[in-house]
Amino acid sequence: MSATTLHTEIGASDEKQAAAKNASRRLGTIVVRLGAIAAFAAIMLYFVVFAPGFTSTFNLINVVEQSAILGVLAYGMTMVIIGGGSDVTEGGIDLSIAANMGLCAAVYATLLSMGYGDFLAVLAALAVGMAIGALNALAVVGLGILPLLATLAVLNVAAGMELTLTQNTVVGATSPLLAFLVSGSFLGISALAWALVLVSAIMIAIVHYTSFGLRLFAVGGHPEAARAAGINVPFYISFTYVLSGFCAAVASILTVSRLSASTPGSGELLLSVLAAALLGTVFSRRFVPTIGGTLLSVLFIGLLANGFQLLNVSSYWVNGVQGALILLVVAVTSFARGSEASR
């Protein structure tokens, strides 16, 4: 047989070489990840040493409580990014999530103030949240609009509806559920903090321990491959947007409980939600969004704001430090990926 191509004749030595390159690449990835985590740890350590009362149980629980709302929203965003892929312009993103929460909070608080009970009001908030999510799903999956654009339009719709409903005012609300969330506690930990723990546990179970979660990662990572494996890709992507709406509704109940009211301006949370979901990828071995990673970055953002407060640093610094951290983490990550690409 005469040789016609080199493809079939590559020697074993090349494989060894490839394996060695692989190993060094993986080492590089680990170094980058550890570096990012070490930077986070260093900041925390600084607070532990210099911020009075930072490590007190009371303070830490306080941070967890404060992080509950951001956390639930960030989980919704994380799901959308997992299912839609992490390319920020073409991939999955839900810009409407914070505005959706504002709308749900307005619906919930308005219904309570009109005298309806918790059951109906909670149901209505969930229905509205999921309806907005379904609208996003329709636009992205059904009509094929870029997620960035579709959810941007829906953001305007949701924000406008919230304003129309509340006339840009604070709507006070009280109810047994709200009272329980604020003052109820178990094992010395408040109900609000438990809410974050509970939601986190459920999300981790769904995303990381079920075949559903596994398939969702496949849908986001390589839609063609997922389709070839018989996975109903449109259903999975639609599901993430509806779930994101559901998360917005759950977060709305938490925010109404914390403030005893629905207040305008919830849209400002969007950037923090995005930051949390995107920062979270650095905690993952595969540089993909994970629930655990998102939880860590939510807590980190919470602790950062808290530490600054305790150190009497102006809260105006928080945004800037958060922005600088995003840039740092992403620059380091893209550096690691770059060295991977040019192997």
Place this chain on the structure above:
Amino acid sequence: MTGISKQFGVVRALEDANLEITRGSILGLVGQNGAGKSTIIKVLAGIVKPDSGTIVINGQTVGTLTPASVEKLGVHFIHQDRLLVPTATVGEAVFLGHELGAGPFVNRRAMERRAADLLKRFFDMELPAGTLVKDLTTAQQKVVQITRALAQKASVLVLDEPTAALVKREVDSLFAVLRRLRDDGIAVVFISHYMQEIEQLCDRVTVMRNGTDVGTVDPRDTSIDKIISMMIARDVGEMFPKRSVSIGTPVLEVSKLRLGGSFKDISFDVRSGEIVGLTGLLGSGAKEIVQCLFGLEKADGGSIMVEGRQLSLSSPVHAVRDGIAMLPEDRRAHGVALGLTVRENISLASLDRYSRGGFVSRDTENQAVDGLIKELSIKTPTRDALVRELSGGNQQKVAIAKWLSCQSRVYVLDEPTVAVDVGAKVEIYNLLNRLAGEGAAVLMLSSDLLELVGICDRVLVVYRGELAGTFSGPDMNSDMLLAASSGARSIAAGVAA
């Protein structure tokens, strides 16, 4: 499958095509690109709905096929694209869609273990636990993809170009696995461009041409040449057009070029009117040499001269300015922008020639572009058609036209005929001959040894980062090139010109 027809717009992709797949037999499916191989496979996969014809599986006429119903019938496909999730582990990739576990929950450890077992059993391959797909070599990914189908107990297995990325040992074990599956009563369909593989493996071969099956033969009684002539209604001898040009003075001179762990002490020249081949195994450094010549990698030492001028190539920006043209291997990512028009692509690297004061002069540009479209006979509706709408061969011509528009002196080609069918290959060879005929220096990196022997005046072989031999003249053959690329120095030294 009998009498299958399918029309896409005005193109008849399939015309009364038949395909018979039998249990316990390996069927080869061959044909040029566009002959209808992939369409008939897509019909079987339920991705494309036929306009007419019937499909009978196990004696039963089936109506509409969907990807899911096909899978239920036990028909599995190994697609040519590596359809694997890059961030999944090997176990996840093998069992995606059929996860192991209880209820909605998955058992990751069991999946990794089962996948490792299967890999060991079928391919004698061991990977570290939890390895991610993106960290695997191309060949390993292909093996994982095949393992995936095997894990699901197929009764019909369709493999589309499965060996393109595999090394010899893996090909051998794949063939052994396929033979074993055949003996177990599984029907295998094997699509390949590599004729020796068809000859080696298949029990029957169905040849397709122009959307229909032109015959089914036994490869053991039929010569390869006969099969090829069935595929193309043309004499194979014309494959490598001959030319006669006078070879002039050196245009590209490379001396003592070196780059880190990739290659060292590389010296050669390419003369005006000459086509020089460059080849080497994966990782030999041949690819990196080509990248250095275009500034994609920066050499650590040595010199590159074009027409006597010393160049410092730190990026493609400099390379283009100094008259070096590059036809990259990945046409869609680096060669032509699919979303731009033919005109915009052709003038992209030479806009300075068609502009005044920073603004593009449309008339000059249109004139030049029209000239090139005609010169290379690029088949496009208008100069303002999107390159996306052109066929692969015509896209490649647009990529070449871009450099003709620059009037480059040195053409560096990186695997110019990979994934191009026989007809388009011949056109590209003719183009290379034309370039050389007009006095350009052409350097072609290729792994297709027959192509190198057929088209090049000289072939340089790289082995472990060093030039292992230079071959030329009528005695040059692919066995010598292969021997030199795999390090058989004695042979290489014996015949080196």
Place this chain on the structure above:
Amino acid sequence: MSVSTSDNARQTLRAFLAKYSILLAFGAIVVFFATASPTFLTPTNLFNVLVNNVVMLAIVALGLTIVISSGGIDLSVGVSIDMASMIFVMLLAAGYSGFVGVGGGLAAALVVGALNAILITRLKISPFLATLGVLFIGQSTQQLATSGGQPIYLTSGYAGDQFNAIARTALLGIPTPVIVLILCAIAVYLLLHRSVFGRYVQAMGAQPGVAWHSGIRVPRELSLVYVGCALLAGITGILLSATVKSYVPLSGNAFLLDAIGATFIGTTLSRERKPTVAGTLLGVLLLAVVKNGLLLIGWNFYWQQVGIGLLVFLVLAASFGLRRASH
């Protein structure tokens, strides 16, 4: 054959609707408001729409048109607007001349653009995340510089005159801000659609690898893209301050979503869905007309936002949906 002919006709119609959905929508909306409100088509009203709702948004959107053409995005245009506005107003408050003020303001915007450019081309951060980070940092910077976001009002006196010189004068009956917009639009049109630079931008947007392999200086061209966008946003910031005679911290962000929306509405005009200057301007006009029309027929600000959101949604749905169906 007759079946396929009518199929073809339907396809052509779909393609036509997909291509011109925005123009049709625009026409229908103008007709609707003209009948619903007698004041809508009066010259005074149209003039007000142009000056109050179109000019500033359009200039920001022109900047984003360049960025989106190059395949990127700039979330920090609000910061460029604010920084230009802040430095401009602070310089005037300190008694510097209008020229120094404008120069300082534009320089501040350029710094923001240069920061984006460095992050994107040197540190290889994706444009979305790079500009998101700059947005956060810009917000902090403003809060720190204004003790938490205190506006600076300069309604009368020397600064007031300077403001009036920019916002309240007219040339041949055309207000200065409109002239600035026209100049910006012509400049961006020439750069994006007629110049070599524009060709490079389109190539980078279509396929960055091809641009690099064609010898284009991708980092340099990309830097110019972000600096140019910031400069246009800076011009908006100065017009904004001059119009409202003050610097209000964090006010630039209000332009971001509308400008992105207008640019992408404009992309529905092009067959490859590329941003164009004409499309962007039409997108801005569409948003402005709807806002104004809704106001005239008695919808309050809150309902306007719902209306705009739904409208953008429908235009996008029509364009994307019909195009998908015609494939």
